[in-house]
Amino acid sequence: MEFGDHKTIFLQIRDWLVDQILTGKLAPGDRIPSVRELAADIEVNRNTVMRSYALMEQEGIIDNRRGIGFFVSDQARQRLATDEKAQFIRDELPKLVHQAKVLRLTLADFEPLIQQLHENQNQ
Amino acid sequence: MEFGDHKTIFLQIRDWLVDQILTGKLAPGDRIPSVRELAADIEVNRNTVMRSYALMEQEGIIDNRRGIGFFVSDQARQRLATDEKAQFIRDELPKLVHQAKVLRLTLADFEPLIQQLHENQNQ
Amino acid sequence: MEFGDHKTIFLQIRDWLVDQILTGKLAPGDRIPSVRELAADIEVNRNTVMRSYALMEQEGIIDNRRGIGFFVSDQARQRLATDEKAQFIRDELPKLVHQAKVLRLTLADFEPLIQQLHENQNQ
Amino acid sequence: MEFGDHKTIFLQIRDWLVDQILTGKLAPGDRIPSVRELAADIEVNRNTVMRSYALMEQEGIIDNRRGIGFFVSDQARQRLATDEKAQFIRDELPKLVHQAKVLRLTLADFEPLIQQLHENQNQ
DNA sequence: GTGGTCTAGACCACC
DNA sequence: GTGGTCTAGACCACA
Numbered sequence: 001m002e003f004g005d006h007k008t009i010f011l012q013i014r015d016w017l018v019d020q021i022l023t024g025k026l027a028p029g030d031r032i033p034s035v036r037e038l039a040a041d042i043e044v045n046r047n048t049v050m051r052s053y054a055l056m057e058q059e060g061i062i063d064n065r066r067g068i069g070f071f072v073s074d075q076a077r078q079r080l081a082t083d084e085k086a087q088f089i090r091d092e093l094p095k096l097v098h099q100a101k102v103l104r105l106t107l108a109d110f111e112p113l114i115q116q117l118h119e120n121q122n123q
Numbered sequence: 124m125e126f127g128d129h130k131t132i133f134l135q136i137r138d139w140l141v142d143q144i145l146t147g148k149l150a151p152g153d154r155i156p157s158v159r160e161l162a163a164d165i166e167v168n169r170n171t172v173m174r175s176y177a178l179m180e181q182e183g184i185i186d187n188r189r190g191i192g193f194f195v196s197d198q199a200r201q202r203l204a205t206d207e208k209a210q211f212i213r214d215e216l217p218k219l220v221h222q223a224k225v226l227r228l229t230l231a232d233f234e235p236l237i238q239q240l241h242e243n244q245n246q
Numbered sequence: 247m248e249f250g251d252h253k254t255i256f257l258q259i260r261d262w263l264v265d266q267i268l269t270g271k272l273a274p275g276d277r278i279p280s281v282r283e284l285a286a287d288i289e290v291n292r293n294t295v296m297r298s299y300a301l302m303e304q305e306g307i308i309d310n311r312r313g314i315g316f317f318v319s320d321q322a323r324q325r326l327a328t329d330e331k332a333q334f335i336r337d338e339l340p341k342l343v344h345q346a347k348v349l350r351l352t353l354a355d356f357e358p359l360i361q362q363l364h365e366n367q368n369q
Numbered sequence: 370m371e372f373g374d375h376k377t378i379f380l381q382i383r384d385w386l387v388d389q390i391l392t393g394k395l396a397p398g399d400r401i402p403s404v405r406e407l408a409a410d411i412e413v414n415r416n417t418v419m420r421s422y423a424l425m426e427q428e429g430i431i432d433n434r435r436g437i438g439f440f441v442s443d444q445a446r447q448r449l450a451t452d453e454k455a456q457f458i459r460d461e462l463p464k465l466v467h468q469a470k471v472l473r474l475t476l477a478d479f480e481p482l483i484q485q486l487h488e489n490q491n492q
Numbered sequence: 493g494t495g496g497t498c499t500a501g502a503c504c505a506c507c
Numbered sequence: 508g509t510g511g512t513c514t515a516g517a518c519c520a521c522a
Contacts (some may be wrong), residue, residue, distance in 0.1 A: 008506060009312060022225035045507050085226045093232075096219075097239045102145040103208045107240045109216075116220045117230045131512060157494065168514050173496075181304075189378060190494045190522035254497060268471040280509065291499050296511075313507035313509045331472045339478075342465075343485045348391035349454045353486045355462075362466045363476045377521060414522050 009044060013052040018061070018084075021076050028074045032062060132167060136175035141184065141207075144199055151197045155185060158193075255290060259298035264307065264330075267322055274320045278308060281316075378413060382421040387430065387453070390445050397443045401431060 007015075020026040032038075035053060039046040053070055056062045061076045099105070107114070130138070143149040155161075158176060162169040176193055179185045184199045196202075222228070230237070253261070266272040278284075281299060285292040299316055302308045307322045319325075345351070353360070376384075389395040401407075404422060408415040422439055425431045430445045442448075468474070476483070 010506080019225060048507060051506085081226065085228065085232075088222065088226060088228070089232055093235060097235050099211065100236060100239050100243065102142055103204065103211060104243050104246075105208065105211070105240065106244055107237075109208075109212060110236075110240065112216060112220050113223060113233075114230075116223045117228065117233065120223065120227050121229055123227075133512080158496095159494080170515090171513060174512090176495090187495075188522090190520085192494065256497080265471055281511095282509080293500090294498060297497090299510090310510070311507090313505085315509065327472065331474065331478075334468065334472060334474070335478060339481060343481050345457065346482060346485045346489065348388060349450065349457060350489050350492075351454065351457070351486065352490055353483075355454075355458055356482075356486065358462060358466050359469060359479075360476075362469050363474065363479065366469065366473050367475055369473075379521080417522055420521085 010048050010051040026072050028072050030072045032070050133171050133174040149195050151195050153195045155193050256294050256297040272318050274318050276318045278316050379417050379420040397441050399441045401439050
């Protein structure tokens, strides 16, 4: 776990798991690491991991089967794909446009992004 | 998810001033508002403004003349235009590409950004 | 804390900790006193200690783990030993030579320094 | 006048004049620049220059002949040579020794200083 | 008038 | 428990 990052740890964990789901490394129904497992792995307090899981459960991304563990919920992928996308376009994009303006960025500067967008289109 | 990305006040002040410089509203040599003035204007504590100014001075964006005030440094604009741009391409762009990938964003989603980039190009 | 010194408190704290590191009393990885602890110990405001720590973090001398504390960074000793030495030879030594010249100081006046230098050599 | 320096301006002026005296560029009896002259030259407030002169007068380095100007006092050079030297050995040297110790400086690092001291000796 | 430092006390989010 | 931010108010030295 990167302690240098300015994002708080429990959100880093959440984002990391969300990534796994969005990229298909974790599929609906899959079991995610137990709290104590993950806490030991990334050398972090169990409460911190617990907090991530609680947040994700409350977001409807994962389900908790008491005594067994946490599992990726059935609607997780779909829900994330739409919610996070909408949030991105609403919150991040305007900032991005503004930054592109004041920094006088060009299409060339965004080459890697453009390429990725084309790849997405062709799927 | 009310884990708001609300930036802290002293960073907002810094970013606001950086914007003024990058857009030419503040030119090198210009005096920026005194700590007391700005604090009164935006109804914020003097220490908070002071913290912004101290940060910017340390970044080499503004200079300080004892007992007189803070001034936009000569290299401010140039330094910002290059440093912030480089930092953006190094730090932000990869995240952006990754996000575009996992969220399966398309060129259409980025329409506003593309438009801005074209405008920049035509200047 | 010696209030007789002209230096401000937060810089005294920084210099005191730097000394501890350079002399090996604090090793990389060691936890330094929490902001509250130190503030209580030396009877100084928490914010003042915080300011020292923020400065040192920005200098790369110490790292911060959220909710846990500040730790001497891995490169701290090496970085200090080289940076501060280089800075001394670049900034302070010329002033010193100039002062020795205008004050017509002699080798005898610098006896204590010469002795220390010999001790350093024999280690 | 270097505004970037962290020493306060009126002390910079004082030190600059002291240097002129110690190096013989200004001799006892010489007239030093008038307050308004110097203020205009280095683009500084007259009060600031006046403060320097007042300090130096109080130190016995310069004399004020009302309506005429300030003049280097007869004992200026001698007085400075002894006072500043004593102060250096009492205040600065111990710090220097300590710094040499923690930074593990060697005789080689002080080569320029040693050379200057030898030159002083041979005069 | 300006910046600069410090205190005391509060509140927050996080581990 | 930890750091982090902010407020209110004070005092200082300097221009």
